[in-house]
Amino acid sequence: MGHVDIGMSHDWPRGICHHGNTEELLRSKPFFRDEGSPPAQELLTSLRPLHWFSAHLHCRFEAKYDHRSPTGDVESTTQFLALDKCLPGRCFLEVLDIPHPADSPMELCYDPDWLVITKATANMFPSSPQRWIAPLVLDDLKDTAEKIKEIKSAFGGSFKIPENFQQTVKCHDPSQRINYHAVV
Numbered sequence: 600m601g602h603v604d605i606g607m608s609h610d611w612p613r614g615i616c617h618h619g620n621t622e623e624l625l626r627s628k629p630f631f632r633d634e635g636s637p638p639a640q641e642l643l644t645s646l647r648p649l650h651w652f653s654a655h656l657h658c659r660f661e662a663k664y665d666h667r668s669p670t671g672d673v674e675s676t677t678q679f680l681a682l683d684k685c686l687p688g689r690c691f692l693e694v695l696d697i698p699h700p701a702d703s704p705m706e707l708c709y710d711p712d713w714l715v716i717t718k719a720t721a722n723m724f725p726s727s728p729q730r731w732i733a734p735l736v737l738d739d740l741k742d743t744a745e746k747i748k749e750i751k752s753a754f755g756g757s758f759k760i761p762e763n764f765q766q767t768v769k770c771h772d773p774s775q776r777i778n779y780h781a782v783v
Contacts, residue, residue, distance in 0.1 A: 603710075604697065606648040606677075610636035610655050612664075615643070615679050619662030627658050643677060650697060653681045659690040707760040711747045714758075718750065 613635030616624055625631060643651060647666045662679040683689040699705065751758070 603646045603648040606651040608639040608653050610639055611653045612643040613637050613640040615662050618664045619660055624660055647675050648677055651677050651679045657684040659683050709758040714750050715743055715746045
């Protein structure tokens with residue numbers, strides 16, 4: 600797998616709370632236990648992205664997760680940021696400037712490994728109201744290199760996300776006040 604700049608998950612990676620201001624977190628979320636997602640934590644430690652964004656606990660929280668070598672040296676660091684719920688007066692939005700090399704293109708790409716996983720588990724998420732869930736066959740996740748070749752072929756040889764975004768709603772107008780309590 601190539602280099603990953605940004606990781607995102609709804610749940611926090613397990614244990615990330617110990618890499619930021621835990622005291623402040625417990626003041627705003629006194630019920631908080633050392634929760635978090637073990638799979639997200641596994642992805643954090645294996646992918647080692649520069650940034651990781653999460654939600655779930657509905658509070659703003661920053662952390663620095665150092666990825667260490669077997670000898671204990673810091674090899675890289677992930678900047679973690681969770682934002683609050685989208686409500687007036689809450690810290691739910693931030694604009695970040697994430698530097699990137701000037702000699703590389705600014706583009707979004709699908710992750711081929713994730714596409715292999717998504718394809719292998721697609722039958723577990725039926726689009727009909729039926730509740731049947733097919734068992735995951737681990738063989739579906741074997742021979743990943745061959746499966747990536749198949750998917751790359753299906754994507755026309757490129758995992759680049761097309762730049763064909765279209766505006767579907769009006770831009771935010773700060774002069775327009777919104778009554779959030781009236782929104783259904």
